[in-house]
Amino acid sequence: MLRSWLMVVAFVLAGFPAVCPAQVKLVRQFKENRETLVETSVKVEQTLKIAGMNQQSATENRRLVRAKSGKRDDLGRLRIEEKVEELEAHIEAPTGTYDFNSKSPDAAGTSALEAVRPLHKALLQQPVTMVHDKDDAVVGVEFDQQFLNNLAPEVQALVKDQFQTENLKRAAKQAAERLPMGLVQKGSTWERSETTNLGAGQQLTLTAKYTYVGTEDRDGKPVEKITYVIEDVKFALDPNSPLPLKLKGSDLKPEKSGGEIWFDARGGEIVEETQKIALKGTIDFEVNNTPLPSELDLKMEFKTTRK
Numbered sequence: 001m002l003r004s005w006l007m008v009v010a011f012v013l014a015g016f017p018a019v020c021p022a023q024v025k026l027v028r029q030f031k032e033n034r035e036t037l038v039e040t041s042v043k044v045e046q047t048l049k050i051a052g053m054n055q056q057s058a059t060e061n062r063r064l065v066r067a068k069s070g071k072r073d074d075l076g077r078l079r080i081e082e083k084v085e086e087l088e089a090h091i092e093a094p095t096g097t098y099d100f101n102s103k104s105p106d107a108a109g110t111s112a113l114e115a116v117r118p119l120h121k122a123l124l125q126q127p128v129t130m131v132h133d134k135d136d137a138v139v140g141v142e143f144d145q146q147f148l149n150n151l152a153p154e155v156q157a158l159v160k161d162q163f164q165t166e167n168l169k170r171a172a173k174q175a176a177e178r179l180p181m182g183l184v185q186k187g188s189t190w191e192r193s194e195t196t197n198l199g200a201g202q203q204l205t206l207t208a209k210y211t212y213v214g215t216e217d218r219d220g221k222p223v224e225k226i227t228y229v230i231e232d233v234k235f236a237l238d239p240n241s242p243l244p245l246k247l248k249g250s251d252l253k254p255e256k257s258g259g260e261i262w263f264d265a266r267g268g269e270i271v272e273e274t275q276k277i278a279l280k281g282t283i284d285f286e287v288n289n290t291p292l293p294s295e296l297d298l299k300m301e302f303k304t305t306r307k
Contacts, residue, residue: 023183024224026212028176029268030078030136034069036269037085037307042300049295061089076134079142083127087120115152119159122147130172138172141165157242158200167197178210179226179263186214201241206277207232208258216262223262223271230257233279245285245292252281252296259302275302 041062048055064086072078089100096111100120108114126147131140143165148156161167180190193207213225233254237247259275277300285292 023185024212024215024265025183026179026224026226026263026265027268028136028179028270030069030080030132031268032069032071032078034067036067038065038067038304039063039307040065040302040304042302044301045299047297049297050292051294055094057091057093059089059091061087063087072134077139078132078136080130080132081127082130084123087124089120091116115155118151119155122150128168136176138169138176141169141172143168160199161201162197162199170195171197180210184212186212188212200243201238202243203236203238205234205236206230206254206257218262218271221264224265226261226263228258228261230254230277235283244287246287248284248286248291250281250283252279252283254279269306270304271306273302273304276300277302 039062042060044057044059046057048057063084065082066085067080067082069078069080084102087100087102089098091098091113093113096109096113098109098111098113098116099107100117101107102120102124105117105121105124108117126144129142130138131142133139143163145160145163145165148160148163151159174194178192178194180188189209189211191207191209193205195203195205197203208228208230210226210228213227215222216225217223231254233252235247235250235252237243237245239246255278257277257279259273261270262272263269264271277298279296279298281296283294283296285294
């Protein structure tokens with residue numbers, strides 16, 4: 001089970017000032033009858049030292065998601081269906097290696113990690129519908145969770161939290177609230193905290209400081225550039241987690257972690273984001289009242305592009 005936990009974590013931002021500085025409003029907008037493609041790539045490398053022994057794991061994955069919006073109803077609500085069209089995954093863990101490609105989803109290997117193949121196959125068949133109100137705030141998430149019943153019990157226990165509709169709604173709400181309310185001008189800063197559900201009751205909370213850099217030309221189009229630096233990180237483990245571990249404490253620090261966002265103010269959408277995160281520190285677990293001190297070295301790279 002400890003190795004399963006490792007796998008889940010592996011799956012897993014000169015001149016004189018003008019008298020009236022230019023201001024811009026960074027507001028996300030969701031439009032009717034629109035279809036877009038968003039490509040996301042993630043790379044993770046992890047070394048977890050437990051009781052003096054190193055456990056290494058790494059993952060790379062890419063997904064292409066098609067989002068289709070309909071027409072707003074009488075109350076102004078807009079439904080946007082998101083469906084994974086392409087999915088690639090590569091995992092290296094103490095239990096072996098695993099590869100998944102949506103072009104040949106049944107090309108199975110022999111490692112114990114093959115237990116996650118049904119999950120990846122199911123994700124290709126399970127669209128997620130986001131419901132936005134008249135002000136474009138997320139008010140609902142529709143997602144059929146029946147596929148979880150077809151997963152191996154150990155996989156189901158590890159990932160079910162990530163697919164609960166309330167958790168999906170919370171994640172979408174966090175993403176929407178990354179941008180500030182109201183007008184900003186060059187040099188404006190704000191702070192946000194985001195919590196990521198890693199599965200099996202594990203949560204990682206990152207606090208970042210954002211800065212509005214200004215308008216830049218990107219691919220022949222004016223966009224707003226935002227940078228951010230991750231300043232704090234916290235790891236938590238639910239006492240009711242299915243893992244045979246209890247968390248006594250953690251001390252993780254971000255090192256040169258942050259990212260860049262390019263936002264189309266006219267279209268009301270993020271057109272690209274890149275992020276690099278490096279975390280190091282200690283996590284103190286307990287198993288059957290026996291201390292299990294651990295050291296974590298985690299590196300993550302993310303890139304999201306709207307096609």
